[in-house]
Amino acid sequence: MKSESINIGNFNVRYYAVNTLIIGSGAASLNSAVTLDSIGQKDIMIATTKWGAGTSNNAGSDKQTYYKLSLCGSEPDSVRAMAQDLFNGRCMHGDIALCEAQGSVQAFMKLVDLGVPFPQDKFGSWAGYRTDNDPRARATSAGPYTSKMMFTALSEELKKRSIKVLDNHHVVELLTDKAKTKVIGALAVDTSIVNPHNAFVLFNSVNIILGTGGPGDIYENSVYPLSQTGSTGMAFRAGATGQNLTETQFGIASLKFRWNLSGSYQQVIPRYVSTDRRGNDEKEFLNEHFPDYISLTKAIFMKGYQWPFDSAKVSGLGSSMIDLLVWREISEKGRRVFIDYRKNVSWDRKDKFRPEELDPEVRHYLVSSDAMQLIPIERLISMNSPAVELYRQHNIDLASEPLEIGVCAQHCNGGLKSNIWWESDIGHLFPVGEVNGSHGVYRPGGSALNSGQVGSRRAAVFINRRYNLPVPSRSEFLSVAADHLILVTDQADSWLSSGEKSIKKDVLADIRKRMSGAGSIVRDRNKVASAAAEAFSLYREIKEKIGASTTIELAGCFKITDACLTHLIWLEAIKSYIENNGRSRGSFIITNHKIPETSEFSSPFKDIDLCRYDREVEKNIQEVSFRKGKIKISGVKVREIPVQDLWFEKVWKDYLEDNYLES
Numbered sequence: 001m002k003s004e005s006i007n008i009g010n011f012n013v014r015y016y017a018v019n020t021l022i023i024g025s026g027a028a029s030l031n032s033a034v035t036l037d038s039i040g041q042k043d044i045m046i047a048t049t050k051w052g053a054g055t056s057n058n059a060g061s062d063k064q065t066y067y068k069l070s071l072c073g074s075e076p077d078s079v080r081a082m083a084q085d086l087f088n089g090r091c092m093h094g095d096i097a098l099c100e101a102q103g104s105v106q107a108f109m110k111l112v113d114l115g116v117p118f119p120q121d122k123f124g125s126w127a128g129y130r131t132d133n134d135p136r137a138r139a140t141s142a143g144p145y146t147s148k149m150m151f152t153a154l155s156e157e158l159k160k161r162s163i164k165v166l167d168n169h170h171v172v173e174l175l176t177d178k179a180k181t182k183v184i185g186a187l188a189v190d191t192s193i194v195n196p197h198n199a200f201v202l203f204n205s206v207n208i209i210l211g212t213g214g215p216g217d218i219y220e221n222s223v224y225p226l227s228q229t230g231s232t233g234m235a236f237r238a239g240a241t242g243q244n245l246t247e248t249q250f251g252i253a254s255l256k257f258r259w260n261l262s263g264s265y266q267q268v269i270p271r272y273v274s275t276d277r278r279g280n281d282e283k284e285f286l287n288e289h290f291p292d293y294i295s296l297t298k299a300i301f302m303k304g305y306q307w308p309f310d311s312a313k314v315s316g317l318g319s320s321m322i323d324l325l326v327w328r329e330i331s332e333k334g335r336r337v338f339i340d341y342r343k344n345v346s347w348d349r350k351d352k353f354r355p356e357e358l359d360p361e362v363r364h365y366l367v368s369s370d371a372m373q374l375i376p377i378e379r380l381i382s383m384n385s386p387a388v389e390l391y392r393q394h395n396i397d398l399a400s401e402p403l404e405i406g407v408c409a410q411h412c413n414g415g416l417k418s419n420i421w422w423e424s425d426i427g428h429l430f431p432v433g434e435v436n437g438s439h440g441v442y443r444p445g446g447s448a449l450n451s452g453q454v455g456s457r458r459a460a461v462f463i464n465r466r467y468n469l470p471v472p473s474r475s476e477f478l479s480v481a482a483d484h485l486i487l488v489t490d491q492a493d494s495w496l497s498s499g500e501k502s503i504k505k506d507v508l509a510d511i512r513k514r515m516s517g518a519g520s521i522v523r524d525r526n527k528v529a530s531a532a533a534e535a536f537s538l539y540r541e542i543k544e545k546i547g548a549s550t551t552i553e554l555a556g557c558f559k560i561t562d563a564c565l566t567h568l569i570w571l572e573a574i575k576s577y578i579e580n581n582g583r584s585r586g587s588f589i590i591t592n593h594k595i596p597e598t599s600e601f602s603s604p605f606k607d608i609d610l611c612r613y614d615r616e617v618e619k620n621i622q623e624v625s626f627r628k629g630k631i632k633i634s635g636v637k638v639r640e641i642p643v644q645d646l647w648f649e650k651v652w653k654d655y656l657e658d659n660y661l662e663s
């Protein structure tokens with residue numbers, strides 16, 4: 001696995017040949033590397049933008065959830081029941097749901113063995129709790145930093161196994177055969193090299209595992225960590241198809257320090273206020289939309305359990321009314337919104353805590369949690385003091401200042417499509433983790449982490465059994481890749497000769513504004529159409545608008561081009577769904593007009609037309625591809641959960657004959 005040096009155009013390029021290149025160092029990538037190594041495929045390496053960057057190692061929440069089959073108590077559970085619950089989230093293929101359910105125990109136990117501290121009792125029972133969209137108590141958690149602990153445990157294992165990691169390597173292009181049927185390698189920029197003409201790194205590889213995470217870079221209001229950019233555009237350029245890109249999840253999060261305000265942050269019933277841009281004209285803007293103290297406090301409390309915005313939980317004074325009202329203050333009225341833990345919700349001009357007027361379920365929870373103190377910060381300290389400490393560690397004292405919030409993008413259920421071995425429709429390319437859009441409209445909380453672990457293992461197993469092939473010779477590889485490489489290096493040359501342009505920052509800010517404006521929880525038909533048109537014209541011009549003088553700026557040019565294509569494709573997907581008469585669902589509502597100003601108690605959002613899955617556009621999985629500069633969108637029927645023949649002798653025979661690896 002030694003590197004060599006070759007010349008391409010004006011660039012001196014470092015060259016590697018390797019069976020499997022793993023891109024990214026999130027929990028999914030690391031698991032596929034560790035699995036490959038443990039099952040015998042040693043010819044692997046990881047290329048990652050920055051060790052420690054990405055969502056797994058930098059995001060969390062009040063109680064970050066991992067979803068798996070129930071493993072304790074007397075409540076019955078089964079692989080099929082779990083698959084059914086994943087499938088019930090709509091627009092998820094049944095065979096993938098079955099794999100995620102079946103693989104969950106193995107994936108979970110591996111993390112336990114690696115040292116992730118999931119709690120168990122003295123009998124070894126893995127106690128669980130119910131999370132959103134979970135009819136059984138399948139969820140578990142190792143605390144606010146579950147995914148970080150997964151990252152740490154997997155990285156320690158990676159080090160023990162001496163798996164090669166190329167840090168500071170931002171992969172900028174996936175290389176394919178001429179017909180775009182399979183990947184053959186990739187090109188990266190090593191941002192630690194000062195001279196950009198020496199910074200390209202070329203990989204000739206049989207397989208690529210793509211673990212680049214979700215599109216964190218394309219939203220202005222985002223709770224993705226700043227270090228998570230995402231690189232889905234690169235896979236689209238290589239010809240891979242995406243699915244369910246309309247299904248991003250949004251929810252209330254703090255802005256200065258990006259963190260989900262779920263669980264106890266809401267259950268202690270803090271006060272919500274808005275101000276003008278300068279911090280004046282403070283107003284408890286929620287109050288006028290609720291008829292009484294009991295319904296307002298209940299909606300805030302329920303936001304703790306029901307964190308992501310859900311269009312189906314707005315009516316009837318539901319908890320998602322809170323997200324919509326926050327969104328409206330910020331996006332339509334141009335105000336700032338804060339959660340204030342120092343004071344109670346006020347009612348009748350008094351901000352006294354009124355336990356006797358709380359909904360019985362809310363009161364019971366607070367009493368059981370020893371959280372009946374007089375003000376929200378005291379209740380939060382009593383119920384979950386690490387939640388307060390966490391903000392203190394980021395220089396925010398919840399006891400002395402209000403917390404500015406927004407409705408932020410957190411995760412996309414959609415992404416690239418794959419088969420049951422996580423191989424995309426471009427052969428030998430395996431999207432794992434969040435970049436793989438295996439889920440549909442709803443998913444149980446915690447199933448993203450399960451999917452990342454199950455999928456990355458399945459990809460590794462398939463590669464080892466089917467694609468453990470010799471790497472083509474350098475000349476063979478270059479004879480296929482040369483034209484593509486020249487195009488990319490010519491583009492880099494042109495950026496370097498024009499030098500850094502200050503406009504780059506504005507371009508990225510534009511992309512983010514456009515996505516948060518048109519592609520967030522409220523999607524206005526006309527606004528989406530014009531945003532998609534703007535995105536398209538930006539995409540046509542972007543290469544001329546930007547330039548670079550240094551290696552880091554060069555990598556930045558590739559990143560911004562990627563973000564531009566990603567946001568264009570996401571917006572086109574949303575536009576197509578609306579134009580084909582898809583209705584509000586999951587984490588968005590569709591409007592044709594400004595949301596009316598009203599002080600009616602019921603809801604200013606009472607005319608939400610909810611998806612009933614009785615139209616083709618709603619029943620089918622939306623697929624999006626980008627080929628020859630054109631975006632193609634179509635609908636495919638959801639595959640049912642397969643009926644299995646589990647007769648042991650039959651399974652055994654297929655296994656011994658290696659037939660079980662079919663897709």
Ligand SMILES: Cc1cc2nc3c(=O)[nH]c(=O)nc-3n(C[C@H](O)[C@H](O)[C@H](O)COP(=O)(O)OP(=O)(O)OC[C@H]3O[C@@H](n4cnc5c(N)ncnc54)[C@H](O)[C@@H]3O)c2cc1C
Pocket residue numbers: 023024025026027028029047048049050052053054055056057059060061063064065066067147169170171172211212213214223224225227228229230231259260410411432433434435445446447448449450452
């Ligand atoms: C605030 C928050 C809370 C969450 N809570 C939960 C939860 O409770 N339960 C749950 O299941 N999920 C949760 N999620 C989602 C879950 O954490 C992520 O989906 C998951 O961690 C993604 O892991 P990953 O390995 O796919 O990608 P990431 O961990 O994001 O890693 C991506 C990696 O790819 C690298 N990379 C990107 N582009 C390139 C490139 N071009 N070249 C080289 N490297 C590249 C990055 O640097 C990074 O190392 C949450 C997400 C957020 C933001």
